[in-house]
Amino acid sequence: MAKGIRKRVLEITIVKNGCYLSQALSSAEILASLYGGIMKLGESQAPYEAPRFNGVPGQTNKDYITGRAYNGPVIAGYDRLLISPAHYAVAVYAALIESGRMSPESLFQFNVDGSTVEQIGAEHSPGFELTTGSFGQAISQAGGIAFSRKRKQEDGRVFLFMSDGELEEGQTWEGIQAAVFYKLDNLVIYVDVNGQQYDGWTKDVMNIEPITGRIKGFGAECVTVNGHDPESLYRASLTKTDGKPLVVLCYTNTTQEIPELDARKPHLHFVRLKDYEIDKFKTILAQMEKGER
Structure with missing residues (x-):
């Protein structure tokens, strides 16, 4: 599945003349x-072909649905997933395809006017439950949902996917503090710690390390893993938390399986290929399709 995600996003990067490729490579x-086993999700409730945007919810639009339908029914016993960094949307779409929840053809509606397959994911985009606004806000939303589920005594956890740049935001730490206070042990946060952001290396812009010590200092449970090792990622989800929210720090590489991009580090926030690079990356894509990478 991970190789499929990388292959699909590289193809879109070539076809669309630019994309958030490095985020897909790291995550x-x-x-x-x-999607492949950690979360307990029911079958997709959404159209296999991603629909066109049908407008915002309101009195005249009662049929409005959110992208969460791709993650299955929102009922007790199933997990919920929230995506915080909306620019990771293309990686989420590719994951939906690899897990059989959305058609491969839908990805080519990426960033097309009127499509729900938006470049920056919103609440109507496949796989997205909420528009998370500025970085750092989704943890508060996930905490609210987790709190509600505990009040209702619903089985099923709330998973939140975050990027490490969001740990620079004060609201993130307020969200962790609140989740600890309300003993939200049904909240699991996976963080893509790739060490890069728009302006360069995170350590140079606003150093957030040591992350583990800070999270534990706020009272949450914290596990550090190799973000490219599925077995470690799975085992982390089984961590006993004793009434605490769980944060899984996944250390990753923004050029994983495409080292040809190493020379661009740390400026990989949005990857647009130069004309003379197109043939080289088409060759890389062909190697991925043949299983040579």
Whole structure:
């Protein structure tokens, strides 16, 4: 699944003349593991072909649905998934395809006017339950859902996928503090710690290490794993938390399986290929399709 995610996003990067490729390269195993076995999700309730945007909810639009339908029914016994960094949307779409929840053809509606397969995911985009606004807000939303589920005594956990840049945001730490206070042991946060952001290396822009010590200092349970090792990602989800929320720090590489991008580090926030690079990356894509990478 992870290899499929990388292959699909590289193809879109070539076809669309630019995409959030590095985010897919770093998060592929995380999303593949979440959709491939960590989360308990029911069958997709959404159309296999991604629909066109049908407008915002309101009195005249009662049929409005959110992208969460791709993650199965929202009922007790099943897990919920929230995506915090909306620019990871293309990786989420690829994960939906690899898990059989959305058609491969839908990905080519990526960033097309009127499509729900948006470049920056919103609440109507496949796999997205909420529009998370500025970075750091989704943890509060996930905490609210987890709190509600505990009040209702519903089985099923709330999973939140985050990027490490969000740990610079004060609201993230307020969200962790609240989740600890309310003993939200049904909240599991997977963080893609790839060490890069728009302006360069995270350590140079706003150093957030040591992350583990800070999270444990706020009272949450914290596990550190190799974000490209599915077995470690899965085992982390089984961690006993004793009434605490769980944060899984997944250390990753933004050029995983495509080292040809190493020379661009740390400026990989949005990858647009130069004309003279197209043939080289088409060759890389062909190697991926043949299983040579």
